[in-house]
Amino acid sequence: MSKLDSSMRCHAPVPLAASHDRNARRTLWVVILTAVMMVGEIVAGYITGSMALLADGFHMATHAGALGVTAAAYAYAKHHAESGRYSFGTGKVGDLAGFTSALILGLVAIGIGVESVVRLVHPEKVDFGDATFVAVLGLIVNIVSAILLSGDHNHGPGGDHGHAHADHDHDHAQAHGHAHHGHHHAHGHDNNMRSAYIHVLADALTSVLAIGALLAGRYLGWVWLDPAMGVVGALVIAHWSHGLLRDTAGILLDRSDAQLAGRLSAAIEGAGDVTITDLHVWPIGAGCHAAIVTVASTPILSAEVIRTRAVGIKGIRHLTIECAGPA
Template sequence: MSPAAHDHVFLGSRHDAHARRTLWVVLLTATMMVGEIAAGLLTQSMALLADGFHMATHAGALAVAAGAYAYARRHARDPRYSFGTGKVGDLAGFASALVLGFAAIGIAGESVMRLLEPREVAFGEATVVAVLGLVVNVVSALLLGHGHQHHDHDGHHHEHEQDNNLRSAYLHVLADALTSVLAIAALLGGRYLGWAWLDPAMGIAGAAVIAVWSWGLLRDTAAVLLDTSDPALEAEVREQVEGPGDTRITDLHIWRLGPGAHAAIVSVTGAVDNETVRERLRPVHELAHLTVETR
């Protein structure tokens, strides 16, 4: 086999572009985080403080995402990693999902306390800062959303090209945008309608939505880290190999190595050799590393 056949770099075709976008979002988020927390303390707005501290957790998680891109690139050809560093992004995404979940719990808990013990809020000043936070969130979402959507609709199966590290960063930004919108709504309701309870109530609503997003990301990244098989890709492999009717797959293992890249071990029995099986699987572009066993 040629040396190229042993190249275990499975970082995804847009790895470096995603890394640059994520780094810009880290800088934007960290800057706005400082402003929102300071303003929330001065104005006593729970919605604004929730948004600020929530953004602080996201700034840390986004920094982890940026670091994961850098680490994966730096160690892509490190022989210690048998199948490359393509899963580093999924590991970072799993950690980010945990951060999202804890952030949701913290926001919900503090909001309940504010419902029980209401505090005076400087609605006007807090609204201005919340609007600025939303602007930053929208810009960040646009930066990350382009790459996120690009991969969701590419390839035979939509999940094959998904970069879970980018997805985790995107969900953190969306969660920030959601809490900003809820904070603005709560502050306006408190200022013009006298609904002081709306501020912590919106905090609880935002926490519930963030918890749902967190669970979805935890589920998907855990599936990659635990090498779960892709049923659609498995069916495609079986169709390509067994279609002609002269062989049968006796054992099949498929797992993801990184965005857009899967490995497979295919054991077959019948009147075919290894090269024939490889040729039949050539159209399955998601298979970046293939091992064939014939009996």
């Protein structure tokens, strides 16, 4: 490999998802709605002496805190999007917030599960009237919140896939430089919004299960059904939390995208005159990936030639190419 030129130009920042500002506004409204509901329940609980209202109010406080983390992440990512302190932009801030929210969800699931098991073993008197009122009111708030957060259909327990185009490459055989070939909005997983949506779904689920169990307890005498539904809800929330933890941790740890790497390899080696000796593909934001490719060829091909083979591959935002001699 020949000596590299020391000249270098700065990376252009990776753009935030096109829906970033819209999702930030929606999340802020949900935070406000959740906080108002939380304060109302706690105040009403103290005035009426209802432990059901107080308990649900403090439970709502944990979700308000997690949703606050989501809103703060949007603001931080936006404020520092053009900062040179972050080599690939602030696209992963949302995934960091999503990971934090998933941990909170996991703790909530454990708390609900433990308390439900304790009440199965040692049943307590339930004020069905106040508890049903709280559950119905909470469900209404959750429905409104879900409507606010469900505009893009890309943040549920599953998510979707997006793209961006390759626009960054380096010729390490001749010089070390950068070229840009268009700017594109990134689309794809917004794990920050997904975490907020799952928090709302978790609350809605517990409200629905609670309403059914409370009505059964009030009219059929099935007092045991309330804590039993608590266990069911805890298991479902734990499942959602695990999925969100798995996905966000993979992004934060630069998990390789095997499918995208396969498409990139096929495109570059398709002509049969190039051999890839090293390849790394990892996510740097919603729908954006970076890739480093080391190729060997005889004669030595320029990075520009290699780049033209990768232009049509969706999902690559930064492409670094190292060209060497024969393997």
